[in-house]
Amino acid sequence: MSVKRKDLLSLAPLSVDEITLMLETADSFKEVTGREIKKVPALRGKTVVNLFFEPSTRTRTSFELAAKRLSADVINFSPSFSSVVKGETLLDTARNIEAMQADIIVLRHSSAGAAETLAQGVKSSVINAGDGWHEHPTQALLDLYTIRQRGMGFRGLRVAIVGDVSHSRVARSNIYALIKLGAEVRLVGPPTMMPRNIEKLGAKVYSNMDEGLRDVNVIMMLRLQLERQGRAQFPSIREYSRLYGLTAERVRLADSAAIVMHPGPINRGVEIAPDVADSLSSVILDQVANGVAVRMGILYLMSGANS
Amino acid sequence: MSILIKGGRVIDPGRFVGIADVLIDGGKISAVGPQLSVPVDTRTIQAEGKLVLPGFVDLHVHFREPGFEYKETIQSGSAAAVAGGFTTVCCMPNTSPVNDNQAVTEFILERARLAGLANVLPIGAITKGSEGKELAEIGDLRRSGCVAISDDGKPVMNSLVMRRAMEYASAFDLTVVDHCEDLHLAEGGCMNEGLISTELGLPGIPAAAEDVMVARNLSLSELTGARLHLAHISTAGSARMVREAKARGILVTAEACPHHFTLTEELVRGYNTHAKMNPPLRTWTDVQAIKEGLRDGTIDVIATDHAPHATQEKQQDFTEAPFGIVGLETALSLTLGLVDEGVLSLEQAIQKLTSAPAVAFGLKKGTLAVGADADVVIVDQHEQWVVDPTRFRSKSRNTPFAGWKVKGRVRTTIVGGRVVFEATPVEQ
Numbered sequence: 024m025s026v027k028r029k030d031l032l033s034l035a036p037l038s039v040d041e042i043t044l045m046l047e048t049a050d051s052f053k054e055v056t057g058r059e060i061k062k063v064p065a066l067r068g069k070t071v072v073n074l075f076f077e078p079s080t081r082t083r084t085s086f087e088l089a090a091k092r093l094s095a096d097v098i099n100f101s102p103s104f105s106s107v108v109k110g111e112t113l114l115d116t117a118r119n120i121e122a123m124q125a126d127i128i129v130l131r132h133s134s135a136g137a138a139e140t141l142a143q144g145v146k147s148s149v150i151n152a153g154d155g156w157h158e159h160p161t162q163a164l165l166d167l168y169t170i171r172q173r174g175m176g177f178r179g180l181r182v183a184i185v186g187d188v189s190h191s192r193v194a195r196s197n198i199y200a201l202i203k204l205g206a207e208v209r210l211v212g213p214p215t216m217m218p219r220n221i222e223k224l225g226a227k228v229y230s231n232m233d234e235g236l237r238d239v240n241v242i243m244m245l246r247l248q249l250e251r252q253g254r255a256q257f258p259s260i261r262e263y264s265r266l267y268g269l270t271a272e273r274v275r276l277a278d279s280a281a282i283v284m285h286p287g288p289i290n291r292g293v294e295i296a297p298d299v300a301d302s303l304s305s306v307i308l309d310q311v312a313n314g315v316a317v318r319m320g321i322l323y324l325m326s327g328a329n330s
Numbered sequence: 331m332s333i334l335i336k337g338g339r340v341i342d343p344g345r346f347v348g349i350a351d352v353l354i355d356g357g358k359i360s361a362v363g364p365q366l367s368v369p370v371d372t373r374t375i376q377a378e379g380k381l382v383l384p385g386f387v388d389l390h391v392h393f394r395e396p397g398f399e400y401k402e403t404i405q406s407g408s409a410a411a412v413a414g415g416f417t418t419v420c421c422m423p424n425t426s427p428v429n430d431n432q433a434v435t436e437f438i439l440e441r442a443r444l445a446g447l448a449n450v451l452p453i454g455a456i457t458k459g460s461e462g463k464e465l466a467e468i469g470d471l472r473r474s475g476c477v478a479i480s481d482d483g484k485p486v487m488n489s490l491v492m493r494r495a496m497e498y499a500s501a502f503d504l505t506v507v508d509h510c511e512d513l514h515l516a517e518g519g520c521m522n523e524g525l526i527s528t529e530l531g532l533p534g535i536p537a538a539a540e541d542v543m544v545a546r547n548l549s550l551s552e553l554t555g556a557r558l559h560l561a562h563i564s565t566a567g568s569a570r571m572v573r574e575a576k577a578r579g580i581l582v583t584a585e586a587c588p589h590h591f592t593l594t595e596e597l598v599r600g601y602n603t604h605a606k607m608n609p610p611l612r613t614w615t616d617v618q619a620i621k622e623g624l625r626d627g628t629i630d631v632i633a634t635d636h637a638p639h640a641t642q643e644k645q646q647d648f649t650e651a652p653f654g655i656v657g658l659e660t661a662l663s664l665t666l667g668l669v670d671e672g673v674l675s676l677e678q679a680i681q682k683l684t685s686a687p688a689v690a691f692g693l694k695k696g697t698l699a700v701g702a703d704a705d706v707v708i709v710d711q712h713e714q715w716v717v718d719p720t721r722f723r724s725k726s727r728n729t730p731f732a733g734w735k736v737k738g739r740v741r742t743t744i745v746g747g748r749v750v751f752e753a754t755p756v757e758q
């Protein structure tokens with residue numbers, strides 16, 4: 024089986040089979056990342072362009088490493104060095120990159136829909152590496168991969184996503200994928216951080232964290248964007264932390280084998296207590312490690328190298 | 331030269347409906363009736379099977395001049411207007427500079443005179459620079475030709491300033507027009523807030539951002555007795571409040587745009603920038619409420635909010651792209667769609683494009699009464715056509731209706747007794 028799509032923009036339209044294929048493909052690359060020589064020739068001669076309009080170290084590095092381990096040529100392109108500041112539209116920038124025969128464009132952009140707009144305008148494959156508050160599909164895939172690595176099945180799995188769901192592309196991608204795969208998704212946070220009508224997607228919303236965490240198998244913490252305090256989303260870091268911070272005590276409300284996840288970078292002592300972040304139930308660094316294998320799989324599938 | 335429009339179905343809303351000839355002489359309507367006898371040297375336009383209507387009056391257009399001539403000029407906007415059957419258009423003051431003084435008003439009127447197509451009537455700003463702080467010289471604006479005042483697009487947030495503007499404007503019998511949007515509630519939003527904005531990860535504009543300002547404006551109108559006109563209402567809440575306010579005798583009129591009674595927020599999916607306008611496309615429930623408001627008279631006027639933007643502006647990503655679509659050349663067909671659907675009678679529909687907007691601003695337009703300015707449009711109600719933006723007279727192409735098969739087309743437009751638009755050459 025192969026992926027028929029040109030682009031990976033969003034998990035919302037993917038089938039369970041497509042998601043499963045992506046996770047299984049990551050398995051075979053996970054093995055590569057464990058070797059002494061962590062490189063295969065799968066994408067030799069292909070060009071991957073990391074087009075990042077928003078600062079990002081970990082996602083860009085993860086994609087770069089993934090592409091290099093597949094032997095692709097990798098170009099990193101960031102707006103501060105580009106003509107974007109001169110008023111060139113996203114589409115023109117991308118068409119210029121495409122004219123240099125880029126096979127895959129990995130796009131990070133602050134506007135929701137930027138990846139979709141780009142994909143409609145270029146022949147290269149586009150991988151969404153985060154567009155505004157919309158989606159961050161490869162992050163959710165590596166989250167799924169990490170859950171699966173712990174031997175958990177998705178059907179009936181109880182997952183709590185805690186924090187500012189309204190501004191989180193990570194949350195949206197996970198909500199789409201987890202519900203599709205049969206998990207029970209709980210969204211925990213103050214009502215100021217829940218997007219309108221989110222429950223219509225099939226998730227349950229909790230404003231009380233203790234209730235939301237009861238018996239869950241996975242606790243997925245979201246990063247608190249500290250600058251939002253001034254935007255009337257929450258009164259203070261102190262109060263947010265008291266109401267929605269993950270402490271060891273709260274972890275005990277969850278299933279005894281529950282795992283703790285975080286897409287990073289973490290605010291220690293704000294949304295997550297240091298002892299929880301460093302505990303045995305934390306899989307935060309596994310997520311980072313798996314990110315490379317998952318992205319190798321995605322690059323491989325989207326390059327058409329398997330068809 | 332006189333013009334005889336022969337044998338058409340005349341609809342002069344509230345005054346006359348029937349087969350008749352219309353005789354134009356000296357730039358005025360000189361007679362309406364069967365088998366009119368005509369002076370020599372009269373051009374005859376055969377209108378059998380066609381509708382003969384007062385020229386349409388659009389209370390809400392953006393002609394972008396001065397300042398944004400790459401989007402539209404008064405010349406190109408006027409050409410689009412008459413091609414769409416609009417003989418009178420009221421242009422919003424959000425130009426650069428803002429139309430907040432006599433000089434800009436006179437410039438616009440002069441450009442309109444040079445274009446020589448439609449009657450272009452400026453709307454002056456409420457506040458200097460439309461900054462919402464100090465009142466513009468509203469008396470001067472009135473004297474130099476403004477027909478209403480509005481800070482469209484930059485609604486006056488300070489309720490005291492709005493109160494004073496209404497009080498002051500009532501001295502000149504000027505209608506105060508407000509684009510109802512609480513800028514704090516709407517901040518950063520680029521589509522209707524709801525499930526779709528949640529799914530797309532786009533910042534939303536809640537219906538409440540419009541509703542709270544409609545409520546405020548109605549209260550202020552009640553307080554001051556000023557004549558209030560609500561631009562482009564789009565929510566069920568607005569329609570409900572206006573209905574209630576009218577029942578209590580508040581002097582309010584309201585307009586709706588064709589896109590708000592035709593399209594829903596679903597169109598935004600795929601991040602379609604031609605579905606980005608302000609107020610945003612709303613839900614199916616809102617669309618039904620707007621139609622009901624039009625049907626029962628709560629919403630008096632159909633206006634286009636014709637908002638041209640250059641192609642490259644609409645090619646930006648969704649959050650960056652500007653709000654607005656062009657509307658002058660599609661409004662008639664979309665309005666006739668409401669007649670086909672049974673929402674409005676044909677006479678009601680025409681009234682909302684002609685006499686009702688004229689009344690809202692106190693204009694002597696929108697009628698075929700003897701002695702009125704000879705602004706007339708001849709329409710083929712049944713002609714089907716496909717919307718092709720490359721054929722627009724407007725400079726801009728930003729429409730969500732490209733490729734739509736629609737019905738009803740303007741054949742001839744007459745302004746002040748002069749034929750200013752003909753779809754195809756007419757036999758003389």
